[in-house]
Amino acid sequence: MAGFKDRDKRHFPLTDTSSVVKLFEDQLKGSNEPNLALLSITLGCIENALTLNRSVPSTDDSTLLRPIFPVVDLDTVEALYTKFETLVKGSVDLTKYPEEYSSRDLVKRISDVIWSSLSRSFKDKAHLQSLYSFLTGNKLDCFGVAFGVVAAAQLLGRNDIHLALSEDHAWVVFGEDGTDTAEVTWHGKGNEDKRGQSIALSVAEKSWLYLNGQPVICNRLMEVAAMVSAANPSISMTMDSIEMGALQQELLWLLYDESHLSKYPMALGNLGDLEEISPTPGRPPPLSLFQEAISSSVKNYANHHVYPYTYMGGYLYRKRRYKEAIKCWAEASNVIRKFNYTREDEEIYKEFLEIANELIPNIVKAVTLNTLDHEQLNLLYDPVVYGDILRFYDGICEWEEGSSTPVLHVGWAQHLTFSLNKFDPRTRAKIDVGKDEDEEDKKSDDEEDGEEVDGKKVVDNKGGVQDSENGKGKAAVQKDPLKVVVEEMKEV
Numbered sequence: 001m002a003g004f005k006d007r008d009k010r011h012f013p014l015t016d017t018s019s020v021v022k023l024f025e026d027q028l029k030g031s032n033e034p035n036l037a038l039l040s041i042t043l044g045c046i047e048n049a050l051t052l053n054r055s056v057p058s059t060d061d062s063t064l065l066r067p068i069f070p071v072v073d074l075d076t077v078e079a080l081y082t083k084f085e086t087l088v089k090g091s092v093d094l095t096k097y098p099e100e101y102s103s104r105d106l107v108k109r110i111s112d113v114i115w116s117s118l119s120r121s122f123k124d125k126a127h128l129q130s131l132y133s134f135l136t137g138n139k140l141d142c143f144g145v146a147f148g149v150v151a152a153a154q155l156l157g158r159n160d161i162h163l164a165l166s167e168d169h170a171w172v173v174f175g176e177d178g179t180d181t182a183e184v185t186w187h188g189k190g191n192e193d194k195r196g197q198s199i200a201l202s203v204a205e206k207s208w209l210y211l212n213g214q215p216v217i218c219n220r221l222m223e224v225a226a227m228v229s230a231a232n233p234s235i236s237m238t239m240d241s242i243e244m245g246a247l248q249q250e251l252l253w254l255l256y257d258e259s260h261l262s263k264y265p266m267a268l269g270n271l272g273d274l275e276e277i278s279p280t281p282g283r284p285p286p287l288s289l290f291q292e293a294i295s296s297s298v299k300n301y302a303n304h305h306v307y308p309y310t311y312m313g314g315y316l317y318r319k320r321r322y323k324e325a326i327k328c329w330a331e332a333s334n335v336i337r338k339f340n341y342t343r344e345d346e347e348i349y350k351e352f353l354e355i356a357n358e359l360i361p362n363i364v365k366a367v368t369l370n371t372l373d374h375e376q377l378n379l380l381y382d383p384v385v386y387g388d389i390l391r392f393y394d395g396i397c398e399w400e401e402g403s404s405t406p407v408l409h410v411g412w413a414q415h416l417t418f419s420l421n422k423f424d425p426r427t428r429a430k431i432d433v434g435k436d437e438d439e440e441d442k443k444s445d446d447e448e449d450g451e452e453v454d455g456k457k458v459v460d461n462k463g464g465v466q467d468s469e470n471g472k473g474k475a476a477v478q479k480d481p482l483k484v485v486v487e488e489m490k491e492v
């Protein structure tokens with residue numbers, strides 16, 4: 001049972017990064033489970049002081065002289081903790097829920113307690129993810145509501161209620177074998193919240209939003225990792241708090257050393273980004289952290305997570321390692337093709353749109369202009385790179401097939417033809433578009449259309465009409481015009 005114990009109180013007042021790390025270390029390694037409410041209030045208080053309420057004006061040079069790490073007093077944290085405990089224990093009559101394992105009604109009740117306390121103001125600002133924000137401003141973002149429900153559940157002694165995370169949504173699991181699921185927060189803009197419902201129906205849609213049944217299921221320690229990962233050091237669009245970033249980085253390494261990030265690809269990606277900004281001596285470099293994120297997704301989530309590949313691709317792009325970046329984006333596309341695009345998948349749509357319509361064209365332009373660097377120029381003569389770009393687009397086409405919502409539009413084809421036309425025609429002749437035999441395909445082979453001609457899969461290039469039903473009882477998007485464009489171009 002978590003509670004605000006004397007052993008926790010002795011860490012206060014917190015005066016610098018290392019005192020916060022010691023509090024987290026004690027909570028993570030201590031005999032009983034870490035107190036999510038205590039840690040979230042503390043971390044949120046520090047983030048607030050370092051990003052929103054910076055004690056000194058951010059322009060004058062006095063900041064260079066005086067440290068601005070806030071002193072976190074025990075009575076500040078204790079007052080907010082007591083406020084949360086009073087709200088939660090005062091609103092949930094546990095005698096109504098005598099069962100050993102939590103019921104859907106109890107989960108919905110806890111969600112209602114958090115939900116009904118929220119102010120109506122807009123929720124996609126930064127720094128709304130902690131209980132500090134909830135208790136001082138009645139504001140939480142989508143993640144913050146789900147996290148708050150789990151922290152409240154812990155206060156109520158409901159140790160079967162845990163946080164479930166996809167790459168753009170959060171919900172909870174509960175019950176005897178932890179497989180019951182419930183929506184507890186909203187998602188995106190203009191979508192009715194589905195709080196209280198199980199997520200089984202949404203998973204059936206094969207949408208990226210629910211990772212097709214491969215979300216990160218947290219235990220209490222991974223819930224601490226989620227809280228730390230969700231911390232936000234940004235002060236403005238152009239400035240980050242160095243102190244907050246350093247604290248987040250040190251806490252993530254503490255969690256990493258305790259193996260609490262091993263099944264959490266996004267947290268490994270976040271750590272990789274922080275290491276790029278400010279490398280920690282003696283620690284693995286960003287690329288190996290991104291590789292660990294990829295390996296974790298392959299090992300634990302049947303390679304259904306996209307972000308590990310876009311974390312690595314983005315890093316390689318920034319380092320002007322363009323060939324390897326394009327390889328990562330082809331692997332990201334190899335993941336998304338397993339899903340059907342639904343209207344709540346906008347976030348990942350924007351990710352692929354930026355890669356296709358900005359990053360790859362920028363690379364092709366950069367290597368065309370910079371003809372002095374032969375290493376870069378021969379990218380346009382490299383059949384492997386050309387093949388990876390085709391694989392990148394093919395995955396997006398497959399993502400669209402069978403989806404209720406189209407993905408591609410003519411703008412995509414314009415950028416596609418711009419990028420592909422920059423490649424030398426002889427290079428374009430050299431590649432083989434056959435799919436690897438062992439590749440697990442979204443459709444089973446007998447559904448595969450097109451026939452084999454001398455080992456190359458010839459896709460029906462008349463934009464072959466597929467039957468309107470794709471066996472999933474949904475109107476399927478016709479074979480997309482892009483595939484036709486690519487096929488026709490190869491005959492040029």
Ligand SMILES: FC(F)(F)Cc1cc2c(N3CCN(c4nnc(C(F)(F)F)s4)CC3)ncnc2s1
Pocket residue numbers: 142143165166167168169170226229230266267269270307308309310311312314351
């Ligand atoms: F709970 C939700 F709804 F907020 C979904 C979650 C998001 C997220 C996250 N993110 C989101 C992805 N993210 C990325 N930053 N860069 C990314 C990449 F495009 F470079 F891959 S992805 C920042 C951190 N980092 C840790 N945990 C989580 S749980």
